[in-house]
Amino acid sequence: MIPLSWYLIVATALFAIGLYGALSRRNAIAILMGIELMLNAVNINLVAFWRYLTPHRITGQAFAIFVFAVAAAEAAVGLALIISVYRNRDTVDVEKINLLKW
Amino acid sequence: MSSLDPAALINVLPEILLVVLALMVMGLDLLWPAGRKRDLGLVSAAGMIVVLIASFLWPGDGQPVWGGMIQADLLARLFRILFLVAGILTSLISMDMKGLKQEGEYYAMIIIATMGMGLMATANDFLMLYVAMEMTSITQYLLVGYMRREARSVEAGIKYFLFGAVTSTVMLFGLSFFYGFTGQTNYAGVRMGLFNPAIDTGAVLVALILIAVGFGFKIAAVPFHFWTPDTYEGAPTPVTAFISVASKAAGFAVLFRVLNVVFPVGVPQSEWTNLMETLAIVTMTLGNVLAIPQTNIKRLLAYSSIAQAGYVLIGVAAVSSLGVASALFYLAVYVITNIGAFAGVIAVANRLGSDDIRAFAGLSRRSPYLALMILVAFLSLGGVPPTAGFVGKLFLFQAAVGQGLIRLAVIGVLNVIVGLYYYLMVLKVMYVDRGEEEVEVPVSAPLAWTLAVSAAGVMLLGIFAHPWYNIALRAAAVLFPG
Structure with missing residues (x-):
């Protein structure tokens, strides 16, 4: 069987790619995609831990399902906000969304 | 008493009543003519005062509810009272704010955010903690960007959202490791699991720091404070008041709890x-x-x-x-x-x-x-x-x-x-x-x-x-x- 650590390495790599995307992209939608990658990394972690550590209890799987649901809600709200910004400012570039600054 | 016993639900009575109140406010919004919408703020405030009184009359016994997801002990109940007071006062100051379209969903979101904070304080399980935190955050993203024709409000909303979504996901990554260390998500279970000497203290510390990122966002601590001035300036002022007090207090409520979970075993004090x-x-x-x-x-x-x-x-x-x-x-x-x-x-x-x-x-x-x-x-x-x-x-x-x-x-x-x-x-x-x-x-x-x-x-x-x-x-x- 594939060792647990392989899954954890994949998850951590995916998380790092997502975090890099979220921090470096200027397009708000691309940032949202980075966040989704990070959430998927978490899900790989949870499901891998469930399979290897506590296969007899569904805690990890249940947690992963809750993460899907919350991620969907978060994406819905995020896209709604992005649409509102686009209607107001005609851009989704976070560097041009700069009315508020000191 | 089993934690699934219906009688144990007395411990989440305030949360149940808040859901009813949120639905009631949205229902009244449909029924009432446009001229009466201002009174929805009074309904919201009066409803939360009723919930506050109910939480004094039936404080519950502090037993775990929903399979140990929730435990409303004295500390959690005091925090819940704080959130309710913040919710009541926020509803009142929202009523006459100019430029804010006072509608049922505005007050309903304040009520639901208040409930989410109550769940954050009473959460006794990492899963519940995450869901409660997101329930609070997502409603607050919407409240901040509520004046959607105002470029400043929307900009504040998107900044709050992007910052919040990234930090909460980092926190979630940390939580997944605590599940990995111990095979548990319940606070008490994680605490017992961390006694295992095979667990590396350094790894626990890293996971703890990941979690602290999420909490740092909630309480607006440096270096996770960058969203604060922009969001506070752009958001409708009552929402700013609400976030600055209630959301921050909720962040501290979970910080105290998690501190209790990982000490004294996981990380040297x-x-x-x-x-x-x-x-x-x-x-x-x-x-x-x-x-x-x-x-x-x-x-x-x-x-x-x-x-x-x-x-x-x-x-x-x-x-x-x-x-x-x-x-x-x-x-x-x-x-x-x-x-x-x-x-x-x-x-x-x-x-x-x-x-x-x-x-x-x-x-x-x-x-x-x-x-x-x-x-x-x-x-x-x-x-x-x-x-x-x-x-x-x-x-x-x-x-x-x-x-x-x-x-x-x-x-x-x-x-x-x-x-x-x-x-x-x-x-x-x-x-x-x-x-x-x-x-x-x-x-x-x-x-x-x-x-x-x-x-x-x-x-x-x-x-x-x-x-x-x-x-x-x-x-x-x-x-x-x-």
């Missing part, structure tokens, strides 16, 4: 104390220093709220029941004080259409009572006796000295002096300066009530502090048994 001490020092210093040059009152209060979070972190760094009790007391004071300050800002902005500090010039001659209420709130934020802010800071510094954190207490006192400078500057503008157009500022009834409750609470908690502090001490004892 000295490392945690060092981390929290540094965070407290940096947070209060940066907040206070950056507040000084601000010319917009909402931005000034944003940096002030960062500094106030730094003061509360002193109580977290002093890991003891005294530390938690004084932090809890200070949060209660802060909730009441800051909502009063924002109510004053709304009154002035409604009349003059500006959040600029200069709009306050000569307010004491135009509206002496309003100016007096704002004076009380600002003196309490600054920590001048006999207000509650003074007593609260005294308790915090006392707790720090009690744990041998002399340096932290000294830096705290120095920060209070810096803070006084900019609070007094606002008061000087209000009492000494002359405005260009000296018009009287009308204060509507709900705003006046909020200001009166705030000022009365500040004086009450300040002069008769000990009964309240004793209750906080009993609540803090929950975290430090024996």
Whole structure:
């Protein structure tokens, strides 16, 4: 069987790619995609831990399902906000969304 | 009693009632004609007062509910009362805010956010903690961006959202590792699991830091404070008030709990104390220093709220029941004080259409009572006796000295002096300066009530502090048994 650590390495790599995307992209939608990658990394972690550590209890799987649901809600709200910004400012570039600054 | 017994649901009675209230407000929004929509704020406030009374009448027995997901012990119940008070006052100050379209869903989101905070405080499981935090955050993203034709409100909303989504996901990654270490998500289970000597302390520390990112966002601690000034300035002012007090208090509620989970087994306490001490020092210093040059009152209060979070972190760094009790007391004071300050800002902005500090010039001659209420709130934020802010800071510094954190207490006192400078500057503008157009500022009834409750609470908690502090001490004892 594939060792647990392989899954954890994949998850951590995916998380790092997502975090890099979220921090470096200027397009708000691309940032949202980075966040989704990070959430998927978490899900790989949870499901891998469930399979290897506590296969007899569904805690990890249940947690992963809750993460899907919350991620969907978060994406819905995020896209709604992005649409509102686009209607107001005609851009989704976070560097041009700069009315508020000191 | 089994945790799935229907009778155990008495422990989540306030949350159940809040869901009913949220649905009721949305239903009334459909039924009522447009002219009556303003009264929805009263329905929302009155409903939450009923929930508050119900939570006193049936406090529950503190037993775990829903398979151990929720445990409403004394500490959690006190936090829940704080959130309800914040929710009630926020509903009241929303009613006459100009430019905000008061509709059912606005109040429903405030009610649901209040409920989510209650669940954050009572959560006894990492899964529940995550869901509750997101329930609070997602409704708040929407509230911040609620004025969707206002470019500033929407911009504040998207900044809050992007920052919040990234930090909460980092926190979730940390939580997944705690599940991996112990095979459990329940606080007590994780605590027992961490006794396993095979678990590497360094790995636990890394996971803890990942979690702290999420909490740092919630309480707006440095270095996760960048969203604060922008979001506070752009958001509708009642929402700013709500986020600055309730959301912050909820963040501290979970911080106290998790502190209890990982100690003393997971991470050496000295490392945690060092981390929290540094965070407290940096947070209060940066907040206070950056507040000084601000010319917009909402931005000034944003940096002030960062500094106030730094003061509360002193109580977290002093890991003891005294530390938690004084932090809890200070949060209660802060909730009441800051909502009063924002109510004053709304009154002035409604009349003059500006959040600029200069709009306050000569307010004491135009509206002496309003100016007096704002004076009380600002003196309490600054920590001048006999207000509650003074007593609260005294308790915090006392707790720090009690744990041998002399340096932290000294830096705290120095920060209070810096803070006084900019609070007094606002008061000087209000009492000494002359405005260009000296018009009287009308204060509507709900705003006046909020200001009166705030000022009365500040004086009450300040002069008769000990009964309240004793209750906080009993609540803090929950975290430090024996």
